[in-house]
Amino acid sequence: MIKDKNILIIGGSSGIGLALAEILSPSNSVFVASRSNENLSSLNLTHLSYDATSAELDTSVLPDELHGFIYCPGSINLRPFKGLSTEAFEKDFQINVTGAINSLKAVLSRLSASGNASVVFFSTVAVQTGMPFHSSVAASKGALEGLTRSLAAEFAPKIRVNAIAPSLVNTPLASKFLNNESKIEKANERHPLGRIGNAKEIAQAAGFLLGPESSWMTGRVLQLDGGIGNLKT
16 A cells, blocks of 8 residues: 555545545545545545536645545436436536546646656446446546546556546445435345445555556556446346
């Protein structure tokens, strides 16, 4: 696991981002950019105000060198294609892709200055595995996967770029799909491993991608999905 480094987490006040902040903050200098800091007060980190819809990031408090950048904001907009407006697609793209681009641009010089940095994005299992009602989120996250590979090629060897593609994870973002025992049970049954994911195990995978254990890995999309992406049981 990464230690004694400067890490910026975009969207780290809940879910996977918060779990990652909890893992990293005891042994690193962690900066969390999010709309709220209500869950961060007990952690040893620095909070920056950030809104994914505007993607404005105040970099004045950041150090000259960053060793890790993680973009956590996302959307789960599951509706039939015919019921999705063009504006809905554009909003999902803004949150999932444009926000990632703008915030990464804002700190790219700091990542380059470290000489050995790691960038981690979050995709979805629905990009590589076609799923109904996922057209909007799959379109934007698919673009993010393309961005991951392109930037990995462009930034090598100074900056590694990888992504994680989870299935359904028990986080506030997914709460409307898991708000009763019946929904949770059905979601568990859809996965070959018999359960949905949790924020900590996804955060641990992100920590791996940030750390020296993955130093020979770039341009990859890590499938972390309970087997739903490529198994039938």
